[in-house]
Amino acid sequence: MPNHRTEGGRARDRGTATRQGSRRKPRPRAGARKFGVVALSLLVLAVAGGGWLYIRLHGNIDTFDADGLSRHRPESGAGGQNVLVIGSDARTGGNDKLGGGAKDDIGRSxxxxxxxxxxxxRHAAAVSFPRDTLVDIPPCKLPKGGWTRTQRQTMFNEAFSVGQSRKGNPACTQNTVEKLTGLRVDHTVVVDFKGFATMTEAVGGVPVCVPKDLYQGDLNPNRGSRGKRVFRRGEQTVAGQRALDYVRIRHGIGDGSDIGRIKRQQAFVGSLLKKVKEDGLNPTTLLPLANAATKSMTVDEGLGTPRKMVDFAMSLRDVSLESIRFVTIPWRYQGNRVAVVQPDADELWKDLRADRPLDAKDTDRAKKERERKDAGKNADKDAEKVDGQGRAVSVYNGTATPGLAASAATQLRDRHFTVARSGNATTQDHTTTVVSHGPGERSDARELARLFPGATVEQSAQAGLSVTLGTDYQPGKGEGDTGGDKGGEDKSPPRKSRSAADDPCADLSYG
Structure with a gap:
């Protein structure tokens, strides 16, 4: 899919920004390992070197109209600042040569x-949003004026395409993130293919890890043949087009999911930051970095001048590699889309709003996670005791997710129930699973409900047992990072984070 390319570009730009912070002279011991977090920071600090460079780069910076931001924004949290980085696959300005597609395609993210x-x-946390996550996109301003209506349960990446413009709609994506998280976004940065590729060349390439040989057909599954090898197995250094291809690749590694690609992109950013730290900063590197970054970025008005970028970069100068944590929004598969898992996601936003570290060892979230696991184990034990011998059940899918009734029917047959009917419910807006029963069948219904944790039990006028599945129903058992775009586990993996200092080959592929 063409959008894959964008993700890598953005993620990297962030990594580059971090370097800017290192421009400060190091302290005798700790200073050598400290520098800024995002690609923006490092690149921007180059501006501080001289007035002529300031003037030159000033003309590179594009801003987007703040009039497109929501009129109902969240209040600021307990501290810190939030920066939204968006990867754009807009084909304008020569990007079509790197990513393919037509020059007049609409901007996507x-x-x-x-x-x-x-x-x-001294610390930073980066939360990735899978492109296929189902969210509510709030009203957004169109390029020619006027505002859209709220779009319910729409893929996250559709927000950037609202208005169908070639450059995209970053204000709409910012509105969507603020609506989803309840966090106020202080700055937004959009980065394109060309800038990303140029920046990786400016640092002399970035070390990456490839678990197996990869071919042209893995990069483009519509090619129809395997083609030539594009990446050999093992560690290697990539730059320019090859770096872009690496972060875009989705098929041929692990289960081919977008979740796996996000992990590799997070590892890439960490590797990029480590490369900058090892090489140090010098004018030969900084000038092309700053030039490439500013040419490829569209930013909010709060970052619209080199001086504003420098001020922001200076605020990041003491963040170390070990203190940069990468996580993905709590998720589960919902058919071939991604659903946000609650209350996990709200707990994540609550931690960030309170300025609490994500890797605290005994937070309220961690306690609740343990309690939920214990409850799940007990529920599994209860389910093992259920025997439906001699009882018939009808199963109805009360959601828009296909295949749930079939999954539940299999689960019931495993427990020796007879499945009388299986199909869709009259409506598909059920959030809670309901077990219905006729007069005198309440005890049977309560035992049946043990197979569906959280289900409610209701009496109906008709005799017989039936189950109407809601969005709380999660087929399958177990936890962890398994599954694929078309199925697999439907539970959120525990909150895991990696740091920018981690081995680029560690925990690299989902599935």
Missing amino acids: DTALLLHVYQDS
Whole structure:
């Protein structure tokens, strides 16, 4: 899918920004390992070197209209600042040569990352949003004026395409993130293919890890043949088009999911930051970095000048590699889409709003997670005791997710129930699973409900047992990072994070 390309570009730009922070002279011991977090930071600090460079780069910076931001924005949290980084696959300005597609295609986004820089200016957390996540897109301003209506349960990446313009709609994506998270976004940065490729060349390439040989057919599954090898197995350094191809690749590694690609992109950003730290900063590197970054970026008005970028970069100078944590929004598969898992997601936003570290060892969220796991184990034990021998059940799918009735029917047959009917319910807006029973069948219904944790039990006028599945129904058992775009586990993996200092080959592929 064409959008894949964008994600990598953005993620990397963030990594580059971090370098800017290192421009400060290091302290005797700790200073050598400290520098800014996002690609923006490093690139922007180059501007501080001289007036002529300031003037030159000033003309590179594009801004988007703040009039498109929502009139009902969240209040600021307990501290820190939030920066939204969006990867754009717009084909304008020569990007079509790197990513393919027509020059007049509408702007799309496959990658988005919310960076929270903590108030202590020594820690940062980056939360990735899968492109297929189902969210509510709030009213957004159109390029020619007027506002859209709220779009319910729409893929996240559709927000950037609202208005069908060639450059995309970053204000709409920002509105969507603020609506979803309840966090106020302080700055938004959009990065394109060309800038990303040029920046990786400016640092002399980025070390990456490839678990197996990859071919042209993995990069473009519509090609029809395997083609030539494009990446050999093992560690290697990539730059320019090859770096772009690496972060775009989705098929041929792991289960081919977007979740897996996000993991590799997060590893890429960490590797990029480590490369900058090892090489140090020098004018030969900084000038092309700053030039490439500013040419490829569209930013909010709060970052619309080199001086504003420098001020922001300076706020990141003390963030170390070990203190940059990458996570993905809590998720589960819903058919071939991704659903946000609650209350996990709300707990994540609550932690960020309160400026709490994500890797605290005994937070309220961690306690609740343990309690939920214990409850799940007990529920599994209860379910093992259920025997439906001699009882018939009708199963109805009360959601828009296909295949749930069939999954539940299989689960019931495993427990020796007879499935009398299986199909769709009259409406598909059920959020809670309901077990219905006729007069005198309440005890049978309560035992049946043990197979569907959280289900409610109701009496109906008709005799017989039936189950109407809601969106709370999760087929399958177990936890962890398994599954694929078309199925697999429907539970949220535990909140895991990686740091920018981690081995680029570690925990690289989902599935």
